[in-house]
Amino acid sequence: MNLLERYEEVIGHREMVRLRHLADRLAGRRVVHINSTRTGGGVAEILRWMVPLMNELGIVTRWEVISGSPDFYRVTKAFHNAVQGLPVTLKKADFELHYEVNRENALRMDLDADVVFIHDPQPIYLPAFLGANRVGRFVWRCHIDASRPQRDVWKHLEAAMAPYQAAVFSMAAFARPLACPKFIIPPSIDPLSDKNCPISEAERLETLGRLGIDPERRMLLQVSRFDRFKDPLGVIAAYRLLKPYYRDLQLVLAGGPADDDPEGAEVLREVHEQAGDDPDIKVLMLPPDAHRTINALQRSATVVLQKSLREGFGLTVTEALWKGRPVIGGACGGITLQVHDYHTGFLVHSPAGAAYRIAYLLRYGEKRLRMGRTGHEFVREHFLLSRHLRDYFTMLLCLEHPGNGALIV
Ligand code: UDP
Numbered sequence: 347m348n349l350l351e352r353y354e355e356v357i358g359h360r361e362m363v364r365l366r367h368l369a370d371r372l373a374g375r376r377v378v379h380i381n382s383t384r385t386g387g388g389v390a391e392i393l394r395w396m397v398p399l400m401n402e403l404g405i406v407t408r409w410e411v412i413s414g415s416p417d418f419y420r421v422t423k424a425f426h427n428a429v430q431g432l433p434v435t436l437k438k439a440d441f442e443l444h445y446e447v448n449r450e451n452a453l454r455m456d457l458d459a460d461v462v463f464i465h466d467p468q469p470i471y472l473p474a475f476l477g478a479n480r481v482g483r484f485v486w487r488c489h490i491d492a493s494r495p496q497r498d499v500w501k502h503l504e505a506a507m508a509p510y511q512a513a514v515f516s517m518a519a520f521a522r523p524l525a526c527p528k529f530i531i532p533p534s535i536d537p538l539s540d541k542n543c544p545i546s547e548a549e550r551l552e553t554l555g556r557l558g559i560d561p562e563r564r565m566l567l568q569v570s571r572f573d574r575f576k577d578p579l580g581v582i583a584a585y586r587l588l589k590p591y592y593r594d595l596q597l598v599l600a601g602g603p604a605d606d607d608p609e610g611a612e613v614l615r616e617v618h619e620q621a622g623d624d625p626d627i628k629v630l631m632l633p634p635d636a637h638r639t640i641n642a643l644q645r646s647a648t649v650v651l652q653k654s655l656r657e658g659f660g661l662t663v664t665e666a667l668w669k670g671r672p673v674i675g676g677a678c679g680g681i682t683l684q685v686h687d688y689h690t691g692f693l694v695h696s697p698a699g700a701a702y703r704i705a706y707l708l709r710y711g712e713k714r715l716r717m718g719r720t721g722h723e724f725v726r727e728h729f730l731l732s733r734h735l736r737d738y739f740t741m742l743l744c745l746e747h748p749g750n751g752a753l754i755v
């Protein structure tokens with residue numbers, strides 16, 4: 347069975363026909379995706395499945411990664427924070443470094459394609475250096491919440507936007523006024539990947555055993571990079587409020603490093619400090635390819651948390667819902683698209699709020715299971731890769747045939 351036939355089993359025949367129909371109209375186009383890391387974080391997670399699937403559908407697709415010094419990633423991490431509204435202090439030299447590293451990458455990289463997707467702020471200046479060599483259309487794919495950015499950082503990024511033909515945001519609330527057309531396309535997950543495919547009970551139990559997690563006891567789980575916006579300390583605080591009443595409760599915080607995230611070590615240290623010597627809190631530092639481990643953890647959780655304070659989309663939420671787990675999510679960003687109170691989980695604003703909703707789900711097992719089933723179907727309908735690609739293909743056709751502005755906001 348080839349890849350497309352396997353997808354058809356999950357998404358259904360009709361959905362596959364619609365996808366192929368759009369893809370046929372783009373057959374032979376050359377597309378390149380560019381981001382800043384091959385491992386860690388949601389963008390790499392999406393590109394890993396998207397690139398092979400686009401190729402199977404007849405669109406000649408490549409994935410390239412920019413490279414830079416640790417100092418470059420310090421600056422781009424500060425951009426990331428500033429775009430999402432966290433105040434940062436940057437010097438003129440920092441902006442120049444971003445510009446310079448983009449210039450070096452533009453000279454080194456093969457950007458010859460019909461469409462170049464530039465993901466997030468890190469490689470945003472690449473088209474500025476191509477001059478007359480720029481042949482394809484450039485699309486800026488912004489995965490983060492850019493609605494209230496720090497002014498100096500946004501001015502720097504906006505100055506890079508002139509060569510772009512379109513910008514894509516995950517939800518309308520994230521978009522900024524820009525000269526080019528904007529499209530709203532939420533991300534998605536791959537149901538066949540190691541992260542999301544069904545796994546055997548034996549593998550699940552073996553994974554828990556290997557990590558020292560008791561399969562008989564109820565477990566709270568948050569999977570995310572060790573990043574302040576993901577609020578791991580808030581998760582520990584919520585667990586601490588519940589623990590006196592639910593003695594069997596265990597908490598697992600699973601994360602890993604991302605090449606483009608230099609702040610992780612510091613946040614991890616704070617997490618260890620807060621966790622102290624509580625044997626029922628497991629802080630797991632996972633390698634970048636621990637997809638099946640995360641899959642097993644998500645399937646083993648009683649309740650999944652994603653208590654973010656700011657969030658792009660929150661693929662971890664999608665992954666947990668797909669596995670039939672209700673999610674307690676911070677009321678921000680794309681989490682609000684996915685978590686709906688009493689249907690797929692609960693949105694919360696504080697550790698106390700999270701503890702209150704977790705207690706509800708621990709108490710009412712039947713409701714927990716029902717919300718899990720609703721979450722699974724909700725993801726099938728809205729957040730699987732077929733819908734995501736369908737939106738991208740429609741956008742590319744709109745760009746090829748300007749005047750058809752159906753999807754443009
Ligand atoms: N992830 C992972 N290992 C980790 C932490 C996260 O593979 O240690 C994955 C997670 O399963 C999800 C993605 O990285 O697929 C994170 O995407 P999300 O949108 O939740 O957050 P981002 O990191 O992009 O802010």
